[in-house]
Amino acid sequence: MAARAGVSIATVSFTFSQPHRVKSATATAVLEAAAELGYVPSGNARGLARGRTGAIGIFSFDYMVDGSGDPDPDSVAADAASTSANTFPLYVDEVQYGAETESRRLGYALMLGGARTLPGEHAVTDIVGRVDGLITFSGIVPLEMMRGFAGRLPIVELSGEVRLEGVHTVTVENEAGMRAMTEHLIDQHGAKRICYVGTSTTAEFAARYEGYSGAMRDAGLAPQPPLESRPAREHTTIAAISGQLTLGMPDAFLFASDQEAIVALRLFEQLGVSVPRDVKVASFDGILAGLLVSPTLTTVQQPMHAIGRAAVGVIVDALAGRPDIRHVRLPLALRIRQSCGCGGTD
Amino acid sequence: MAARAGVSIATVSFTFSQPHRVKSATATAVLEAAAELGYVPSGNARGLARGRTGAIGIFSFDYMVDGSGDPDPDSVAADAASTSANTFPLYVDEVQYGAETESRRLGYALMLGGARTLPGEHAVTDIVGRVDGLITFSGIVPLEMMRGFAGRLPIVELSGEVRLEGVHTVTVENEAGMRAMTEHLIDQHGAKRICYVGTSTTAEFAARYEGYSGAMRDAGLAPQPPLESRPAREHTTIAAISGQLTLGMPDAFLFASDQEAIVALRLFEQLGVSVPRDVKVASFDGILAGLLVSPTLTTVQQPMHAIGRAAVGVIVDALAGRPDIRHVRLPLALRIRQSCGCGGTD
DNA sequence: TTCGAAAATCAAAGCGCTTAGATTTTGATT
DNA sequence: AATCAAAATCTAAGCGCTTTGATTTTCGAA
Incomplete structure (x- = not known):
């Protein structure tokens, strides 16, 4: 490459990274040679030499x-x-x-x-x-x-x-977000028995549960222990809900994630349970799919x-x-x- | 790094890329040292030496x-x-x-x-x-x-x-796809005056237009010249449609892309034109947004x-x-x- | 024409790895 | 204990660039 343009490799390097240091005639020659040969500076070599990859x-x-x-x-x-x-x-x-x-x-x-x-x-x-x-x-x-x-x-x-x-x-603000949603269910919809579905094994999810249980307590209601379920593991969600249903239908299900709520929506439809008439549903994330399900999903929107x-x-x-x-x-x-x-x- | 583990750099290299060439005790030592130092092989150096980046x-x-x-x-x-x-x-x-x-x-x-x-x-x-x-x-x-x-x-x-x-x-199969869609409009919906909206400046888009015009001709109908419009350039789409509307409402609008069709749908709503009652709409791409608009968009699905x-x-x-x-x-x-x-x- | 500073270019030393080929270690066999 | 092939490890030469410091050009001023 350098040879082709009749200059040293240093000059080629300058042409590409510090054009001002090269006479414009030279730069032109180098660029031409590069175009002819399909030459492109190696990102690896550059990264290695510069200590940065970009x-x-x-x-x-x-x-x-x-x-x-x-x-x-x-x-x-x-x-x-x-x-x-x-x-x-x-x-x-x-x-x-x-x-x-x-x-x-x-x-x-x-x-x-x-x-x-x-x-x-x-x-x-x-x-x-x-x-x-x-x-x-x-x-x-x-x-x-x-x-x-x-x-x-x-x-x-x-x-x-x-x-x-x-x-x-x-x-x-996981906790604040879930708290606000819980309050919405309580204040606007008079929900009293709200089941929380989701894992709390990570700090993030735990905070969401805290938001729920805090809001419940503040309203003088009894927070339920979380029904263990995990996003992208449908059977866990289905099991959680099924288990609850044998104990009775709550006023609302609050899910730790939209993915779980969507699974639930599908399950409810199969079971002939009407949402929101028979039970209210809300969740957390704000993924696009929440707009496509029926009913559309009330959720805490993350600014993804x-x-x-x-x-x-x-x-x-x-x-x-x-x-x-x-x-x-x-x-x-x-x-x-x-x-x-x-x-x-x- | 090599020093820390008490081996040569070659051995370190082998440990990471050809573990079988290293005694397991040595490998352990190297890995430990790496963990302590937070060492990670440099992708740049590796890529440079190997001539491949992965x-x-x-x-x-x-x-x-x-x-x-x-x-x-x-x-x-x-x-x-x-x-x-x-x-x-x-x-x-x-x-x-x-x-x-x-x-x-x-x-x-x-x-x-x-x-x-x-x-x-x-x-x-x-x-x-x-x-x-x-x-x-x-x-x-x-x-x-x-x-x-x-x-x-x-x-x-x-x-x-x-x-x-x-x-x-x-x-x-741009042409075949658009042809099939055009035939659908003609055969299933009895459309005769079908306006094609979209650019044909690239080979890909030109093929779509060919599909449309071919199907029209085969059905004994007159293909319209394309109304120039470009995706992501709303005003061009709006101009194209507005121009046509002054000439009369066709049976259907066929768009070169969903993005343009969606703009049109919005325009029609503003104008009080009901789709599909007053005019039918179809397009090409199959992007997710097509499911969210009302009415949902009939389209040629690309296997993206x-x-x-x-x-x-x-x-x-x-x-x-x-x-x-x-x-x-x-x-x-x-x-x-x-x-x-x-x-x-x- | 000559001189000197500024501009342009170059030579060469790395950057951190891979990989032949050389060297040392290991361990089973005499 | 001596021997030797196999296994393990090492030495050193790149890989293609950047960059410092040296060298050469260029060009206006004397």
């Missing part, structure tokens, strides 16, 4: 349906199934989308990686070794690894509550794009030399729609 | 609303607007999602880049320099650049028809995830040494819903 990594996971493989929404034969709520972007997808937008805006490439199959660990290190900063969802990267990485590059953990030293976080954008912002700030660890906490908003009985159409 | 790039663009910046769907204050069809994933997003899934499955990291702002070119080379293969949408990378890249790494161009030597392609997956597959095959250039062409399916008057609900 890329940000985002490590997520597949919140996919029961790990049952892809439902292949594309097979041409597919019909109704292919447009079911399952194929809609979920929480992680939306957050990632926000991160894409922002990193692109700031001139960083985004490198995607995920804990897909078995070698979960392997995959992270793979990403970590290639980027200047890492965004990861809570709970998919083992704590010790995080700790190790934290010293090497800026890391922001999303939607977690575990404060690891040196790790930035971006979270939402903003979360992604904030994460990138934090990384870029850190890269720019701001050394302080940041903990961003974003507010939530209620989306009052049909499933709680408000009849809203958005 | 990443696939996807270069897309923002088919965003009028370049008017992000509509910020997340502001907590946002209400109805935030859940409008605009925030739904569009064609490129869905394709990208398919690519993500597949590359993850095959153990490749995906590097995202886009022609966001001005320096369109710069961005591509940036990505090209960092990946083993590139997926790009048609028309955003100048032909000469493509030609140059094609010699250096496998490239697949999506949804284009321009066959560039050495460039793989993944496309769909499959397109993304196929693209990755082609790249990986090429990387595996299969030297032949592949041109994958995927079939389409009609999604007959409400806007054509069929009343389907999917």
Whole structure:
């Protein structure tokens, strides 16, 4: 390449990264030679030499349906199934989308990686070794690894509550959000027996439950213990609800996530239970699929794009030399729609 | 790092990439030291030394609303607007999602880049320099650049028809799809005056128009010249329709893309034109937003995830040494819903 | 024409890894 | 205890760029 243009490799390098240092005639020659040869500077070599890659990594996971493989929404034969709520972007997808937008805006490439199959660990290190900063969802990267990485590059953990030293976080007001929703059910709909369905095994989910139980107590009502259920594990949700139904129908079901609520909606339909007439339903996340189900889902809206954008912002700030660890906490908003009985159409 | 574990750097390297070549006791020591130091092999150095990065790039663009910046769907204050069809994933997003899934499955990291702002070119080379293969949408990378890249790494161009030597392609049956839809309007709904709205400046769009005009001619009807309009440029769509309306209401409007059809639906609502009663509407793409509008959109479904997956597959095959250039062409399916008057609900 | 500072270019030392090929260690066999 | 092949480890030469400091050009001023 350098030879082709009749200059040294240093000059080629300058042409691409510091054009002002090169005579314009030379630059032209270099660029021409590059075009002829299809030459492109190697990002690897550049990254190695500069000590920076110019890329940000985002490590997520597949919140996919029961790990049952892809439902292949594309097979041409597919019909109704292919447009079911399952194929809609979920929480992680939306957050990632926000991160894409922002990193692109700031001139960083985004490198995607995920804990897909078995070698979960392997995959992270793979990403970590290639980027200047890492965004990861809570709970998919083992704590010790995080700790190790934290010293090497800026890391922001999303939607977690575990404060690891040196790790930035971006979270939402889980407790306040769920509290507000619970209050809505109590105040606007006179609900008294509200069943909470969802896990509380992570700090984030625990906070949601706290919001619910706090609101219940404040209203002089008895919070129920959470009915254990997990998003993307339909049978757990179905089991939780079925169990409750044998004990009687509550005024409302409050779900820790939209995904679980949507499963419930489907179950209720099968059982001939009418929502919101027979029981009110509300949940948490604000994924798009919530708009497509019938009734539309009343939910606590997470600012998913903003979360992604904030994460990138934090990384870029850190890269720019701001050394302080940041903990961003974003507010939530209620989306009052049909499933709680408000009849809203958005 | 090597020192810390008391071994040479070669041994460290072997430990990470060819564990079987290292005594297990040694491996343990290395891994321990790595954990202590938070060491992660540098992807850049590795890529440089190996001549492969293990990443696939996807270069897309923002088919965003009028370049008017992000509509910020997340502001907590946002209400109805935030859940409008605009925030739904569009064609490129869905394709990208398919690519993500597949590359993850095959153990490749995906590097995202886009022609966001001005320096369109710069961005591509940036990505090209960092990946083993590139997926790009048609028309955003100048032909000469493509030609140059094609010699250096496998490239697949999506949804284009321009066959560039050495460039793989993944496309769909644009003409057949649009023909089928046109026939549906004619045969099932007795439509005679069908207006085609959309650009035909790219081969892909031109093929769609061909499908329409071919079907019209075959039915003994007169195909209209296309009313020029472009997706994500609302005013062009509105102008196209308004212009037609002054000439009279056709039996049906057939749009080159869902995005344009959705704009039209909104316009018709404002004008008090009832769809499908006063005029039938159908289009092309099958984006999710088409399910959320009222009436739901009858459209030609593109297998977007499959397109993304196929693209990755082609790249990986090429990387595996299969030297032949592949041109994958995927079939389409009609999604007959409400806007054509069929009343389907999917 | 000559001189010197500024501009342009270059040589060479890394950046952190991989991988031949060389060297040392290990361990089963004499 | 001696021998030797196999196993484990190491040395060192890159990989393609950036960047410092040195060298050469350029060009206005003397």
